[in-house]
Amino acid sequence: VEAISPHMGQLHPFLMSQLSAADSLPQLKSIAAWTLGRYASWAVDQQMSGTQPDLLGKMTEAIMTIILSRNKKVQIAACSAFGVLVESTGELMVPYLEPVYRTLVQALSVYQTKSLKILFDTLGTMADFVGPSIGEGSLPSLYVPPLLALWNELARANPFDRTLLPLMESLSSTALTCGMNFQPWALETFELAMTMIESCTMILAGAEDEIDDEEADPIVCAADLLDGLVEGFGENFGALVSSSTRFAEYFPTVLHMLTSHDVPGVRMSAFALLGDLARQCPTVIQTALPMLLSEAILCMEPMHESVCNNAVWAVGEVCAKCVDNSGALAPYAEAILEKLIPLLMGNAVDDDGQIIGNVAGLSENAAAAVGRLAKCNAEFVTKDLERFLMGWCGGMAKISDKTERRDAFEGFILAIRAKPQCIQPTASDIGDTITSILFAVVTWHLPEDNLGPQLLSGPYSFTPFPQEYAELGQALISLLHDLKSSVGNEKWNHIEGIMPVNVRKLMREVYHL
DSSP: OTTTHHHHHHHHHHHHHHHHOTTOOHHHHHHHHHHHHHTHHHHHHHHHTTSSTTHHHHHHHHHHHHHTOSOHHHHHHHHHHHHHHHHHHGGGGGGGHHHHHHHHHHHHTTOOHHHHHHHHHHHHHHHHHHOGGGGSTTHHHHHHHHHHHHHHHHHHHOTTOTTHHHHHHHHHHHHHHHGGGGHHHHHHHHHHHHHHHHHHHHHHHTOSSOOOGGGGHHHHHHHHHHHHHHHHHGGGHHHHHHTOTTTTTTHHHHHHHHHTOSSHHHHHHHHHHHHHHHHHOGGGGTTTHHHHHHHHHHTOSTTSHHHHHHHHHHHHHHHHHTTTOGGGTHHHHHHHHHHHHHHHHTOOBOTTSOBOOOOTTHHHHHHHHHHHHHHHOGGGTOTTHHHHHHHHHHHHHTOOSHHHHHHHHHHHHHHHHHOGGGSOTTOTTHHHHHHHHHHHHHGGGOOTTOOSTHHHHSSOOOOOOOGGGHHHHHHHHHHHHHHHHHHOHHHHHHHHHTSOHHHHHHHHHTSOO
16 A cells, blocks of 8 residues: 555546446446455545545445446445445444445345345444444344345245355344344344254254255354344343243253254354353353253363364353352362363373364463362362463463453462462472463563563563452462462572563562562
8 A cells, every 4th residue: 555655646536437437347347446445544544634534435425336236246346345445444434324224225135146145244344343333323224124034035945045144144243233222123133043043953954964064054153143142232132032932941952952063163153152141141041051061061172173162261151150159060160170171281182192282262261261160169170280280370371351361360369279288399390380370470461562572671661460450469469479488588589580680570569579
């Protein structure tokens, strides 16, 4: 963009003219639309700087004109270009939403399979990048009912029609973004998603051949849409389920079926849904919790990495809700810990006995889950604590979500307090153990914009402990002081001697060591 910026003053009007010119060939319109999308960031800069304050409006109007073209290639190019424009503009698109949605709804009756898929992608992009404004006032009534009507029509003809996949994905993003403003259409959406799962499952059950992963895609998308409703409605999702005379009674059973499905992709989405249900409206899963936990524990094996990751995260979310009811977890605590330890220690194995390498996000989710398990009852995790203590520290150090990080550290402190002998002053690896704990604590102070090597020995740039977790900060100070006393001055001085200079300063000034 920078290289061509000096020429954009001439190029941009030329491209715009090709969209509206009556004698412009479809190929030229397609290329012009694609190129305008490619340089959308330039147009945003022009509007934001005030150089061309109405440029985005003009671009939107021009693209909407050709979106209704009868030429399929122009339709696809126009939808794709508008999607890219929306990604670049975000909330700047708000003033134009009503005419845009009216045009896109018109396109629903014109487009066929391939163009429809791109159109649904564009609607999903609008939900993801424009934000809650897409759900304000009467806007949703313009585009949600036609989408649901089209879904119903296509699903009745063939629930495996792959055009339905991006349609459900766009509705998932829309429901999540609109939140409670999606309520007028929530029950119909919920029941369409449940019907999709039911229909596809019944058809696949009658098939003689083994289910192909692709055949289960409609079930995956329907489960993801249910998750979008959970995230959009929060605790109100329970009332939505209860309002369904057809599916209220069977929803927990359907969720259990999804978590035990033969296709890994279905299980992956099911555990994402389970975790969000535990987080947002746990009452919905309360009656089926024993079955759901048992399936999650079975899937906490990294042969299918994404399934394992989501199962571990979901179990952690369940544990977070059982802090005041540890009895509900007691029958499963030992099995949960046994599955988490190899994930923390990095020595989980596959079906052939081969060690599985690092899986992105897995050690973090495992560390948070162990912490939440410990918050329910520290005794749940003290067995073999010394064996996985360093792995737990390594996982905690990588947690980015602050709530999960807080829970992990609070559980860690409770576990150490419950079994202080897990850190033996005479153990040969005591130095490594203390260093691992200190490194995990240091990660609370990492600046977002300075993670280079100079952080440890260059200009001091560690940040203060988050004020919202001040109580945890005090608990860490107390724990570190007790650790220092337990190992003795000689061992501590050795540990301190190998600390980078800025870490020593942090420990001295913040933790008073």
